[in-house]
Amino acid sequence: MNPVLQAHALGKRYGQRQALADCTLEVPPGRVVGLVGPNGAGKTTLLKIACGMLAPTTGRIEVLGEQPAAGPAQLARVGYVAQDTPTYASLSVADHLKLGAKLNPRWDAKLAQARIDQLGLEPKQKAGKLSGGQRAQLALTVAVAKRPGLLILDEPVASLDPLARRDFLRHLMESVAENDTSVILSSHLVSDLERVCDYLIVLVASRVQLAGETEDLLAEHYRIVCSRRQDTDLPPELDVIWSEHTGRQSTFIVRSQTGLPAGGWPAEHLDLEDLVLTYMERSAGRGRRTATRTTGDAR
């Protein structure tokens, strides 16, 4: 099956500032991809390039097998909800659906109406008068009714309260199940993504630090707490991602694609949040690393 997004050495520069660098990715279809990273990491830049609103400075990208915004057909297959789920404040809910129908060749009016009914939104209500959660749901409805092959959402739940957040994700997952849509959504909070994402991309300081199937990533990483030792004292098949030492104790986060080597290492798996934080801290230069062992798979 063809990847939904394929990027090679992708980069974007704004004057002196490198917003995205050396980004190489291959996202398989049918996934709900979580794009995580701190604010300012380059998430929005990557998503805007993917939907064709920004042109990259360097490298190549294909989305659903074509260059982003290559033509009307490509645009019709990609749904994009920008940061803070914008809507037109002075247009009513019904106007939004009318607009969607006019602008999108594959518009599914029945689905849009059903969703609005289900949400209990009043068609005559102006979008500016809706609550944050309702606005987000309206933006999602418009994007989903477009029947995209890939739905890109930039921080869709960041400004929502926990209940609205859960509601939004429930509706998003429902449409994924219904329409087989692939999804890429960004967040700076892992807890938002833990339940819904089966593919993870960690982006820090304009670079991709980690990418892969969530389940594999969780299975391949371990935390080892042991008496104090050097990184080089660990078996060579363990890739040391991060280490921290106190007077007597060493804590390592390691990655191994072949399981743990024999020797009864006191190892445990990490949860997704710890895994992501490890890569974030590492690229922020926190936690000591040895110079002799560079960590693999940083890109």
Added chain:
Amino acid sequence: MISFHLDARSGIAPYLQIVGQVRQALLLGLLSEGDKLPTVKEVVAKVAINPNTVSKAYRELEHLGLAAAKPGVGTFITRSLGQASLAEHGPLQQELRGWLAKARAAGLTEPGIDAMFQNTLREKVEEKI
């Protein structure tokens, strides 16, 4: 129809949590042969989890011989593990009661007992793999 929930802090893979909840419902007699499981869409619309997680759980249930998918209709329970099967294990339950009494006598409180049980169970499960 049963409904699922997810405990993000349990450390157990989400799909295995669903498998576990079906098994438990079978053991408690809440589910029996012929019962329909909620569709993937129904589950994700309620629990806000990835649809692939639910599909994977259902495949695992099929693999375990507990459920079968009828294309276009849904996934159905194919085996009952009702009260009868628990009742058959009366002696085991007696032993467990005895053990619980010992644990209390040794000063363990309920959370401690639960933690010990969950830990040991997890160790056993991992050994088998």
